[in-house]
Amino acid sequence: MQQTPELLRLLLDAGVEFVLIGGVAAIAHGSATFTVDCDITAPFTEENLTRLLTVLGPHHPRYALALPKRPVTESPAALAKNRNLYLLTDLGRLDILSEVPPVGTYADVASRAVTQDIYERPCRIISLDDLIAVKRHLGRDKDRVVERELLAVRARKNNGHA
Secondary structure, three states: OOOOOHHHHHHOOOOOOOOEEEEHHHHOOOOOOOOOOOOOEOOOOOHHHHHHHHHHHHHEEEOOOOOOOOOOOOOHHHOOOOOOEEEEEEEEEEEEEEEEOOOEEEEHHHOOOEEEEEOOOEEEEEEEEHHHHHHHHHHHHHHHHHOOOOOHHHHHOOOOOO
């Protein structure tokens, strides 16, 4: 069962550097979408991955795409060579991306991110314009629906209604 509030609280309290992207970010911006995972972009540095693995350790991180779902046993240094990590934990799914097409790298996303309270914690969230660009780029039916919602949110904000 996905427990996104607890998962995000753990990451934020541990000082893991990341920006919230995907469905949870869309909800934070005002979308009525439903999501079954948590997506973030983060720097794939040994230091950041050490914090991430330390805080997730008690929640048994496993590779979400591997069959069988084997535990993460690699060192943060070894994991830093990856571009993405797709994890399944006792708190749910966490997808960690080093870049977010078409926006760019973690640094690109972070440079335009907004900070908003999420689950009683300040959290950096992908900007509305960047999230719209991502949803447009993905082009799946579910992403087109969210893109339209986010465009409506942006229009309301631009008209001073939010």
